[in-house]
Amino acid sequence: MTKIFEKKKVEKEDFQKKKGVKSYSRLRGMRDILFDEYRYWDLVIKKANDLSRAYGFKRLDTPVLEKLEMYERSSGKSSDIVTKEMYSFLDKSGEKVALRPEITPGLVRAYVEHGMFNMPQPIKMFTIGAAFRHDKPQAGRYRQFHQLDVEMFGEAGPVADVQLILYAYNFFKELQLDISIQINSIGCKDCRKSYLDKLVKYYKDRSRSPKLCVDCKKRIIKNPLRLLDCKEEVCVAMRAEAPQMVDSLDDGCREHFVKVLEYLDELGVNYNLDPFLVRGLDYYNRTVFEVVLEEASESRQMALGGGGRYDELVEFMGGRPTAACGFGLGIERTILAIKEKNIPLKQEEVTDVFIAQLGETSKRKAMTIFEDLRRAGISVGQLFAKDSLKHQLEEANRLGVRFSLILGQKELSDGTIMIRDMESGVQEVVDLNKTRQEVEKRLNIAKG
């Protein structure tokens, strides 16, 4: 290290020590959402609001912090999300609480707690908010991430499933992303039971079970359904011959699933039947689906969203037996996909006119004019914090305004104000009392 360098470094450290300060950085897997990023957020949130309105879903937000027990019960005490990834801790009163690892349970809780079964069914709701999982971070995967969550309670028929899938489908399509829907039915608790017996029997066969990977040897006992989505080569090969859930559906479940698919065909929704699709949460039954990006070019193959039916969950969470279904989709992942596809964003909001001031008295007057123009619906830029005209016009230029108003001592004493055309550089002096009219006149001409 050179001497100069060393000296500088020591100075910096000394400075920090003397002041008693240090700098901090974000926690791992956490992100700040900066100004430019918000342009994407606005786009996505607007699409969510528009579609929710169109399909009749209303917004409902619940707290990010809830009782730990609630997630253990709903998402499943054995699920990875609950056992390995949840941020849970004791609060100051000693209560076991958790930051939500997913959003659905909170919405179910709200449905039950507010007695929504007494309202006209179905109840259709959506929420946009943060969820937390202590995962190992990667692109599109953060410890605090945001989901759009859409749920429908009190409708058992296939139209409910279809409307949700359609919502998800249109959401991505209208954001110009090429996605496909992976869909499957995992039956109800009755027919799934007999299916699982068949499945376990298949895998326990002496010709197969010794070859299974380590994880699958556990799965066969703990959660046999998950045998199906193992990525190990041997296990993938083995599952080709395995009995499929769709063949074991009972009459009710089969009829339901067939109807869902018929509707989707009718509506022209591009879907893939995936007999091995199972989801990571315990509460699903019948229809399950995932949204994946079509682009084969990207090696990254992350689900943008997923959901399904959970007809038992409301009762399981202490409510009246209520059929329900829903889905969640990742905001960050959606934005990542939009960025990777280079989908152009709308231009930022334009500012119509800038007001510059020179000197204390004109600053006061300029602030009043700013308010007048603002109330008249004109979008006005300003930099009252700086006094030099140079700085102010620089800012005006950054904002891309068509006209700048300049108010100095001279204008103020004459009762006038200067209007500068930023393209031509032509400046005119007009009556201060007619500022608004003069601005409006010029803006109208400029806009044609």
Next chain:
RNA sequence: GUGGCUAUCGUAUAGCGGUUAUUACAUCGGCUUGUGGUGCCGAUCAUCAGGGUUCGAUUCCCUGUAGCCACCCCA
């Protein structure tokens, strides 16, 4: 949680045992003390942290941290 790759000004980068650590954009100042956009001049700003090897480390090694990639899982 497991394995791999990476880490230089705000951003994007060059250098790879001895340099005044490169360049561009951005930022700030000046040319122009009441005038922006293009021009010219100048300035500020970085080797992720800690240890080791070495006469000497930004460069090599180890550990930590963070990001990325694959897996696990999922959004």
